[in-house]
Amino acid sequence: MNQDLKSSSKTIRVAIIGGGVAGLSAAFRIREELRAANQPHELVLYEQNERCGGATQSQQIDGYSLDLGPNGWLSSEPLTGRLVDQLGLTSELITANTAAGHRFIYTRNRLQKIPETPTKFLLSGLLRPWEKLRVVKEYFTPARSDDGDETIYDFGCRRLGRGFAETMLDPMVSGIFAGDIHQLSLPATFPKMRAMELNYGGLFRAMFAKQKEKKKAQADPGGSPTGPAGVLTTLQGGTGRLSSELASVMSDVIRKGNAVSALSRQSDQFVVSCDGDHQQYDSVVMAVPAYQAAEIVKDLTPEISQTLQKISFANVAVVSHAYDRKTLPRELNGFGHLIPRRDGIRALGCLWTSCIFPNQAPTSKVLLRTIFGGSHDPEILSLSDSELIETVVESTATTLGIRTNPLQTWIFRHPQGIAQYTLGHRERVQQIEQFCEQLPGLVFVGASYRGVALNRCIRDAYTIAPRVLLPWGINAPSLSEKPPN
Numbered sequence: 001m002n003q004d005l006k007s008s009s010k011t012i013r014v015a016i017i018g019g020g021v022a023g024l025s026a027a028f029r030i031r032e033e034l035r036a037a038n039q040p041h042e043l044v045l046y047e048q049n050e051r052c053g054g055a056t057q058s059q060q061i062d063g064y065s066l067d068l069g070p071n072g073w074l075s076s077e078p079l080t081g082r083l084v085d086q087l088g089l090t091s092e093l094i095t096a097n098t099a100a101g102h103r104f105i106y107t108r109n110r111l112q113k114i115p116e117t118p119t120k121f122l123l124s125g126l127l128r129p130w131e132k133l134r135v136v137k138e139y140f141t142p143a144r145s146d147d148g149d150e151t152i153y154d155f156g157c158r159r160l161g162r163g164f165a166e167t168m169l170d171p172m173v174s175g176i177f178a179g180d181i182h183q184l185s186l187p188a189t190f191p192k193m194r195a196m197e198l199n200y201g202g203l204f205r206a207m208f209a210k211q212k213e214k215k216k217a218q219a220d221p222g223g224s225p226t227g228p229a230g231v232l233t234t235l236q237g238g239t240g241r242l243s244s245e246l247a248s249v250m251s252d253v254i255r256k257g258n259a260v261s262a263l264s265r266q267s268d269q270f271v272v273s274c275d276g277d278h279q280q281y282d283s284v285v286m287a288v289p290a291y292q293a294a295e296i297v298k299d300l301t302p303e304i305s306q307t308l309q310k311i312s313f314a315n316v317a318v319v320s321h322a323y324d325r326k327t328l329p330r331e332l333n334g335f336g337h338l339i340p341r342r343d344g345i346r347a348l349g350c351l352w353t354s355c356i357f358p359n360q361a362p363t364s365k366v367l368l369r370t371i372f373g374g375s376h377d378p379e380i381l382s383l384s385d386s387e388l389i390e391t392v393v394e395s396t397a398t399t400l401g402i403r404t405n406p407l408q409t410w411i412f413r414h415p416q417g418i419a420q421y422t423l424g425h426r427e428r429v430q431q432i433e434q435f436c437e438q439l440p441g442l443v444f445v446g447a448s449y450r451g452v453a454l455n456r457c458i459r460d461a462y463t464i465a466p467r468v469l470l471p472w473g474i475n476a477p478s479l480s481e482k483p484p485n
């Protein structure tokens with residue numbers, strides 16, 4: 001460490017660029033560290049919009065609670081629990097209704113429940129008999145031991161067969177990443193699945209071993225290769241409450257309506273340029289999506305700017321639609337349904353919001369949330385509101401048999417909404433991290449790099465963002481660097 005930089009009396013100036021969940025929680029965490037170290041400091045968070053939160057915002061309209069982007073996080077990430085607790089919001093946590101444990105796939109003209117156990121799965125009609133046999137063969141399929149990259153589709157075909165990849169993995173990937181299984185990297189998107197193969201020799205072997213371990217340790221129920229551990233959780237008022245509370249406690253450091261255009265270096269300092277103003281900082285946390293970061297750092301490091309540009313994004317449109325409960329042909333008890341691409345329906349899937357979180361709609365109403373777009377369908381954002389609603393009506397009629405028009409609809413468009421971790425993503429992130437190691441005081445955090453979920457953004461804020469304080473000998477206490485199993 002450079003001893004000259006170590007100082008307890010100097011005022012450390014830190015800039016955070018981007019006021020989504022990643023930037024807000026990074027600012028919160030860094031301030032906590034600086035205060036604990038009794039270090040004079042000045043923090044500034046730049047947000048281009050007049051409202052913080054990025055994709056994580058919610059609206060309360062006519063008795064509905066509407067999430068514009070994420071609808072929850074899994075309870076398995078202790079650092080998210082810690083942040084919620086620090087914000088004094090623990091009593092306002094809401095976990096998903098147990099009925100939301102039932103998940104569905106609409107395939108081959110039928111809505112089919114996803115079985116909860118491997119045995120029930122093999123007895124279900126989701127796969128054809130020969131496809132089921134191929135799934136069983138997974139147990140005997142040797143593990144690939146090298147660390148090469150591989151698409152989710154190739155991994156799925158190699159271990160479980162094409163039928164499983166197209167019927168199960170494809171919609172699951174649409175549901176999480178709005179992505180294409182032929183392009184996304186398995187180790188970058190589902191590192192736990194790859195670890196199951198490496199550590200246990202296969203997915204079934206890993207599941208059986210974990211079941212045994214759990215029985216032995218009497219641990220809590222966990223996940224399976226196709227369903228992560230933890231319970232979907234939100235806050236009273238939706239996920240946007242998390243960003244609005246963070247924005248409220250950090251309001252004195254936030255500069256809204258300030259779009260950063262460039263980051264440069266001048267005599268050991270970072271210079272943040274914004275609307276013709278140039279401010280010097282000791283450290284900078286980049287918490288904007290990679291395509292924005294690429295623009296901002298293009299003069300500082302053309303090479304890393306090019307690497308950042310290679311991280312692609314998918315356009316996403318979210319349509320929330322509400323119905324009178326009594327007009328629906330059936331009770332919707334479950335989490336929602338996903339739709340494989342080969343089934344030819346434009347929607348990626350539909351969340352049965354008022355079953356997942358009953359408090360998010362009046363009791364006499366049913367609230368659904370259909371997701372469109374993804375890397376297969378970038379044109380989705382060119383549809384007008386009425387065209388999108390027409391598409392919702394068509395897909396809801398086909399998949400759920402709902403033939404009435406929704407009472408109310410709300411449309412939220414997310415241009416370049418979800419990062420796509422395509423082949424080579426891990427190497428790109430490694431290159432960015434190596435660059436930051438050579439330039440202490442700079443880090444890149446957020447959904448573009450190590451995981452697209454809110455939990456991962458918050459983990460970045462607690463474990464990666466405080467690295468910008470290391471040049472001053474401020475070392476974050478030993479919060480686990482390792483994501484939970």
Ligand SMILES: Cc1cc2nc3c(=O)[nH]c(=O)nc-3n(C[C@H](O)[C@H](O)[C@H](O)COP(=O)(O)OP(=O)(O)OC[C@H]3O[C@@H](n4cnc5c(N)ncnc54)[C@H](O)[C@@H]3O)c2cc1C
Nearest residue numbers: 018020021022048054055070071260417446447452453454
């Ligand atoms: C439709 C949708 C559904 C999702 N569902 C889930 C879910 O259910 N669960 C889950 O865990 N995750 C979900 N996600 C992912 C989750 O929303 C993201 O992980 C998270 O919001 C990313 O936060 P972030 O801070 O990295 O980026 P963002 O939210 O994109 O924030 C970046 C911020 O930077 C600002 N900015 C950009 N450029 C500049 C600039 N030049 N100067 C200053 N400010 C700038 C932006 O205005 C924005 O506020 C979903 C995402 C989408 C789009």
